[in-house]
Amino acid sequence: MACLASTLPAESLADLVGLPYRDLPLTHWGLGTYVRNYWGLWDGRTPLVQAFRERGYANPDDMSGVLILGVWFMHHGCEADFAARLQWRREAAAAIATGQAEPTCPEPTCPAVTTTP
Numbered sequence: 001m002a003c004l005a006s007t008l009p010a011e012s013l014a015d016l017v018g019l020p021y022r023d024l025p026l027t028h029w030g031l032g033t034y035v036r037n038y039w040g041l042w043d044g045r046t047p048l049v050q051a052f053r054e055r056g057y058a059n060p061d062d063m064s065g066v067l068i069l070g071v072w073f074m075h076h077g078c079e080a081d082f083a084a085r086l087q088w089r090r091e092a093a094a095a096i097a098t099g100q101a102e103p104t105c106p107e108p109t110c111p112a113v114t115t116t117p
Contacts, residue, residue, distance in 0.1 A: 001070035007038065008071075016068065017075045021113045027068050028061070035064040056086050078110030 005013055012031060019027070040046045041060035044053075052063045066082060073080050084106040092102045107113055 001067070001074045004035070004039070004067050005071045005074065013071070016072060019072070021072070021110075024069060024072060028065070031068060032061070032064045035067050036060045039064075039067070055082075062086075062089060073108060073110065076110055076112035078108045078112060080108035080110075081106060 008016070016027065016031060036042060039048055041049055041063045043049060049063070052066070057063050057066065069080065088103060088105050095102050
């Protein structure tokens with residue numbers, strides 16, 4: 001995560017760190033696109049993509065989300081269970097596909113998540 005943070009322009013990093021947790025999904029198109037392209041997440045042959053795949057992540061959108069969340073968590077002193085988040089993504093996709101209610105996403109352990117307005 002520190003490596004990604006070090007490659008971001010200072011203004012982009014400040015914008016990300018300044019976002020409330022609930023607004024992180026808004027990074028999908030701007031910052032998320034940058035991360036997917038800059039880090040080659042669409043290229044299945046890179047070591048980073050292979051590492052993600054070994055951990056169960058197949059979609060570059062999910063990979064960039066983990067990286068962005070990881071940087072945010074790192075700067076806010078949060079801990080997150082990414083395995084639980086991956087399981088939630090799978091359950092949510094299955095629920096959506098079958099017309100069921102989407103399960104609740106597991107929240108990270110972090111004061112910034114509960115105290116950020």
